[in-house]
Amino acid sequence: MNLEFDREQNRTERLAFITRYSEWVKSVPNDVWSMQQAMLINSFLTSSKDFQLGRGEYLMMKERSKTGRSRRNPPSENR
Numbered sequence: 001m002n003l004e005f006d007r008e009q010n011r012t013e014r015l016a017f018i019t020r021y022s023e024w025v026k027s028v029p030n031d032v033w034s035m036q037q038a039m040l041i042n043s044f045l046t047s048s049k050d051f052q053l054g055r056g057e058y059l060m061m062k063e064r065s066k067t068g069r070s071r072r073n074p075p076s077e078n079r
Helices: 007-027 030-049 055-067
Strands: none
């Protein structure tokens, strides 16, 4: 199994999706797409209540990913 990530392919796919979605939004009445947006946002809010990490834990995880540190690889005090 190849797990390489092709950034350019990902970018191309995202831009194609954005183009298709913007065309769809322009082609349907406002109440249709706004109802779908509300459903999407509500589903995000609902699932966030079930998220296993607390706010502080999540922010710490994000900070570690920026610095390249993890629990298994704590920063050395002698560096």
